[in-house]
Amino acid sequence: xxxxxQSPQSLIILEGKNCTLQCNYxxxxxxxxxxxxxxxxxxxxxxxxxxxxxxxKSNGRYTATLDADTKxxxxxxxxxxxxxxxxxxxxxxxxxxxxxxxxxxxxxxAVHP
Amino acid sequence: xxxxxxSPTHLIKTRGQQATLRCSPISGHTSVYWYxxxxxxxxxxxxxxxxxxxxxxxxxxxxxxxxxxxNYSSELNVNALELEDSALYLCxxxxxxxxxxxxxxxxxxxxx
Numbered sequence: 001x002x003x004x005x006q007s008p009q010s011l012i013i014l015e016g017k018n019c020t021l022q023c024n025y026x027x028x029x030x031x032x033x034x035x036x037x038x039x040x041x042x043x044x045x046x047x048x049x050x051x052x053x054x055x056x057k058s059n060g061r062y063t064a065t066l067d068a069d070t071k072x073x074x075x076x077x078x079x080x081x082x083x084x085x086x087x088x089x090x091x092x093x094x095x096x097x098x099x100x101x102x103x104x105x106x107x108x109x110a111v112h113p
Numbered sequence: 114x115x116x117x118x119x120s121p122t123h124l125i126k127t128r129g130q131q132a133t134l135r136c137s138p139i140s141g142h143t144s145v146y147w148y149x150x151x152x153x154x155x156x157x158x159x160x161x162x163x164x165x166x167x168x169x170x171x172x173x174x175x176x177x178x179x180x181x182x183x184n185y186s187s188e189l190n191v192n193a194l195e196l197e198d199s200a201l202y203l204c205x206x207x208x209x210x211x212x213x214x215x216x217x218x219x220x221x222x223x224x225x
Contacts, residue, residue: 034213041201041219042218042219043117043203043205043216043217043218043219044156044203044205044216045216046213046214046215049213089155089156100169101146101158103155103156103157103158104155105154105155106155106156
């Protein structure tokens with residue numbers, strides 16, 4: 001069964017600190033993996049897209065990693081800001097004909113001053 | 114460039130009624146996706162349209178249906194509304210099915 005599991009479910013950190021969010025998946029065949037940021041009450045916004053051959057990709061203070069062998073991805077946030085408070089959603093796209101999107105439940109991050 | 118737009122912003126219905134939600138994709142995008150996000154839950158994939166045809170469907174009953182028009186805008190219809198249909202319904206569009214999806218602001222549906 002294709003699944004995407006994210007951990008932790010929620011996280012509280014202090015402003016300026018770093019944090020790492022995890023995403024484990026059992027999706028096959030794998031096409032690519034995406035991290036989205038969703039502010040409360042708004043639509044998700046894409047942070048990164050990673051294909052099978054990519055190990056690391058950065059977008060400002062966000063760095064995503066992908067280990068296709070262990071089927072794990074992480075999203076590292078550096079020097080957190082209050083505006084980083086949001087839900088972070090891992091999405092894995094399965095290939096083979098028309099794609100299928102499998103969403104993780106998300107990690108809710110709260111950055112406190 | 115205008116982003117994905119959805120209407121209405123809020124919709125209040127009673128059990129058994131029908132709801133129609135609308136989505137206009139980013140200009141040039143041919144794929145439109147619909148998602149349901151119930152309070153406190155993750156995004157659940159509903160439907161995917163591309164070039165006017167339904168390409169993929171999530172694990173939802175047939176009373177959730179939709180269509181895509183020749184101008185690539187889309188409509189989501191929910192028949193025989195149930196209380197648990199109350200959720201934020203998000204629409205996203207992409208240039209091709211492999212490309213990044215851009216999300217609209219959502220329609221919040223409340224079923225009383």
